[in-house]
Amino acid sequence: MMPTLRHARPVASKLPRPGKTVAVENVRPDKEEGVQVKRSPSSPQGGVKKRSAFGDLTNAHKNIHPQKKKDGQKVAVKKTKNASQSGTAKNNELNLKKTLKTITAEELVSEVVKEERLITEETSPPKVCLEQLLPPDVEDIDQDSEDPFSSSEYALDIFSYMREREEKFVLPNYIEMQDDITKEMRSILIDWMVEVQENFELNHETLYLSVKMVDHYLAATVAMREKLQLIGSTAVLIASKFEERCPPCLDDFLYICDDAYRREELVAMEMEILQKLNFDINIPIPYRFLRRYAKCAHANMETLTLARYICELTLQEYDFVQESASKMAASCLLLALKMKCLGGWTATLQYYSGHSANDLIPLVKRLNFLLTEQANSKLTAVRNKYSHKVFFQVAKLPPLDLLMLDTVLTKEQ
Known part of the structure; x- marks a missing residue:
């Protein structure tokens, strides 16, 4: 005797009449009372109705009338499997012939999409590349989309937003x-x-x-x-x-x-x-701007590390706390470029930083004077850190002479 399945309800069945043989049917144990039974194609109600993804958008189903049986006419039902399949195939063929002249839902949707596409192409302005919007001397540094970490598609908006937030954290x-x-x-x-x-x-x-x-x-x-x-x-x-x-x-x-x-x-x-701080701790910092400005100048890792060393020295000095993050990063990079003799402030740097060379010259002179003072400072954490080979020993580089710095900065004006 098999054990009773869980969640199975007993199915009520009629008792057989005496003297009449009854064919024993296989009762599905998972069939519950009140559950709608899947109809077979040979049932009086017809087979399972197929529906498109967008529903019945047309009136094609109204044109299909089920065939009525004539009075007194018996329908012969064959019990073989092949006969039921052939009857279903004939019904599908009749339904197909009746709906050939109607527009299907897929065709209707495709026509609507084509019309919307034509309207959009006529009314929308032509697409303009970023290179066409940039000045002639400015390079598009976000055109390389191979590096997913650079966020080239959103980088310009991200740094524009960070520059706007600088005014909030003065x-x-x-x-x-x-x-x-x-x-x-x-x-x-x-x-x-x-x-x-x-x-x-x-x-x-x-x-x-x-x-x-x-x-x-x-x-x-x-x-x-x-x-x-x-x-x-x-x-x-x-x-x-x-x-x-x-x-x-x-x-x-x-x-x-x-x-x-x-x-x-x-x-x-x-x-x-x-x-x-009102839980608003997404404060713009110069380190993020410095990486982007170095990309504009095509600076190598050693030049970028030198600019980072100068920028990190300013963290200890209270006199630099009121400077904005973007201006501090631009000034540190300009001083590093002058110390490495790698050129000046280009049009690309001015466009993406928003600062001209004339705006940066006073801060660059203060930063160079800071490098001179740090040689005699008792605070040695930053200098010892950047004296390591990992950081190219940039802390050991001598600062520029004041007269030489004035000469090279005069060319930027």
Whole structure:
């Protein structure tokens, strides 16, 4: 005896009359009461009706009338399988002949698509390539679509949007409102954050974003010097969650602070920083602009690394916090090009950066003076980092002489 299948309901059947043999039918155990049974082609209701993807768009089905049986005429039904198939084939052939003169749904949709295409081609303006919109001396640096990471199709809109957001994140002279924090304390904190980024092998974008968050937080609230390292480590934690694929855990940041703070303090500072910044931490940083401007200048990796070294030195200096990210990146690249004798500020660089050479000259002179001062500075994290062979030892390159720099910058005017 077979076990009863689950979810199967008993099927009621008529009792056989005495003396009458009844053919035993195979009862499907999964057939439930109230479920619509699939109709066969030989049933009185007809076979399963086929429907197009867009539904019955025409009235073709109204022209098909089922054949009525005459009174007293019996329909002979053959029980063989071949007979049912031949009857179905005849019915399909009759239906096909009746609908030859009607328009099918697929033909109707195709005609509508053709008409819409013709209307669009007549009314829409001709497509214009980006090369036709650029000035004659400007190169289209986004024409290469082979690299999927360059986002060539959206790069121009992305950096235009980032330049618009720069106006929202202009920093005031917030050090005047801080009673217990000085410029030197901030420089020491940034020097320590550079070491954290190097030890954890974080992205450079994480370092730049964490420094920006420290400045914007100090511009919004008055802090004490005892909490300054807590602010810096928490900013690196938030930036790691924003930039890194696998950010360090919270215990790692407690360890690098030498257990000077508790877990509850770090979590509370994280919430406070995010609330002070209104959870808007997508701050434009010069590191992203620098990569794009180097692509405009066709600079090699060594020249780009030199520009990054100059740009990273500015993170420790409070006097550069009020400069915009795009202008800082353009000035660092221009100084690197002059130090490597690789030309000047081209029309392509001016078009994509939005800054002319005359706008960058004052900042370039300040950056070159910064390179001269860093040789005697006690903050050595950035200089030691870029003195390694991995970074082409760009920190060992001597800065330009002031008179020589004035000469090469005069040609840009």
